[in-house]
Amino acid sequence: MTLQTVLLVAAALFSVGLYGAISQQVVVMVMMGLELMLNGVILAAAGFWWFLSPAPDGQVLLLVVITAMTVEMAMGFGVATLLHRSRDADMTDMATDLSQ
Amino acid sequence: MxxxxxxxxxxxxxxxxxxxxxxxxxxxxxxxxxxxxxxxxxxxxxxxxxxxxxxxxxxxxxxxxxxxxxxxxxxxxxxxxxxxxxMVHSAKGALSVAVGTFAVLATGALFIPWPSRRGVTGTDLTVALGEALMGPKMLVMITVSPVLFATIVAAIVLAAPSGRYDRLGDDLRRRSATARRPEGVQR
Missing domain, CATH: 1.10.287 (Helix Hairpins)
Incomplete structure (x- = not known):
């Protein structure tokens, strides 16, 4: 286990998540893609911490990433519920007018 | 090993x-x-x-x-x-973007001359994390706490079926709202 290998795995997770976030039509599946991207970020941050500067304070960065993931998930579920309730939409293609 | x-x-x-x-x-x-x-x-x-x-x-x-x-x-x-x-759209384009991103990130990971390790881990990292959050990294705690609270409020507001404006219209001083659906024994 080296920094390079950890970063390679993190890059793979991030890229797979990016594919999902771009390609999926269902809102919940898009959220899963974003989660997978943040999964890669967590692994990369842990790798940087462990292999470059393993000072105890560095763990705080990981906590921030996990918090970001929590916020993304909660707001994503909130927006998905609102979309479903207001226009019976569960696919991104059914809400393209929101970008205008 | x-x-x-x-x-x-x-x-x-x-x-x-x-x-x-x-x-x-x-x-x-x-x-x-x-x-x-x-x-x-x-x-x-x-x-x-x-x-x-x-x-x-x-x-x-x-x-x-x-x-x-x-x-x-x-x-x-x-x-x-x-x-x-x-249920996918533009799968080929998304695949190209993902592969390109992986290539860029992997190239960086493999070819950047990363510095050598500096510092040592503490004996109890969990205690150290708590002390960092309550001490020198208090700003993170101060920021994260209201963000999480705002998230709770925002998520409830978004997910709630209706707000008081939906229920009461412009007359917010009314004591009770018009039922969204017929209620009671004579409905």
């Missing part, structure tokens, strides 16, 4: 489960695959002595995936969540 083997096993599981999220037939299976990917990453964190972060990652993501499964069944109906599905 053993750490290397465990890391590679977990890495393969994490990436394979991540790919499975977008390959498997049903959304319910996709949720389980994502949970497996998160558990593998959480266990990888334990290899780096990040016991607290690793354990909360595993616990949080398993619970989150359980909630996600409920959401999918709720929105999509029980059958679509368990039946084969393929």
């Amino acid at each position: 053993l750490t290397d083997i465990v890391f590679w096993v977990l890495a393969v599981i994490a990436v394979a489960a991540g790919v499975a999220v977008f390959v498997v037939d049903s959304m319910a299976r996709a949720t389980y695959a994502l949970a497996a990917s998160f558990v593998a990453v959480g266990l990888s964190l334990l290899l780096m002595n990040l016991e607290f972060i690793g354990v909360i990652t595993v616990l949080m993501m398993v619970m989150e995936m359980a909630i996600m499964a409920i959401y999918m069944i709720m929105f999509m109906g029980m059958n679509p969540a368990l039946m084969p599905m393929n």
Whole structure:
């Protein structure tokens, strides 16, 4: 286990998540893609911490990433519920007018 | 050596489960695959002595995936969540972007001359994290706390079926709202 290998795995997770976030039509599946991207970020941050500067304070960065993931998930579920309730939409293609 | 083997096993599981999220037939299976990917990453964190972060990652993501499964069944109906599905758009373009991103990130990871390791880990990293959050890194705690509180409020506002303006219209001083649906014994 080296920094390079950890970063390679993190890059793979991030890229797979990016594919999902771009390609999926269902809102919940898009959220899963974003989660997978943040999964890669967590692994990369842990790798940087462990292999470059393993000072105890560095763990705080990981906590921030996990918090970001929590916020993304909660707001994503909130927006998905609102979309479903207001226009019976569960696919991104059914809400393209929101970008205008 | 053993750490290397465990890391590679977990890495393969994490990436394979991540790919499975977008390959498997049903959304319910996709949720389980994502949970497996998160558990593998959480266990990888334990290899780096990040016991607290690793354990909360595993616990949080398993619970989150359980909630996600409920959401999918709720929105999509029980059958679509368990039946084969393929709902993608511009898959080739997305694949190209993903492969390009991986190539750039992998190139950086392999060819950047990373500095050597500096500093040492403390004896009890969980205690150290708590002390950092309550001491020199208090700004993070001060920022994260209101953000999480705002998230709770915003999520409830978004998900609530109606606000008081929906119920009462412009006359907010009315004591009771008009029923959204007929109520009572004579409805």
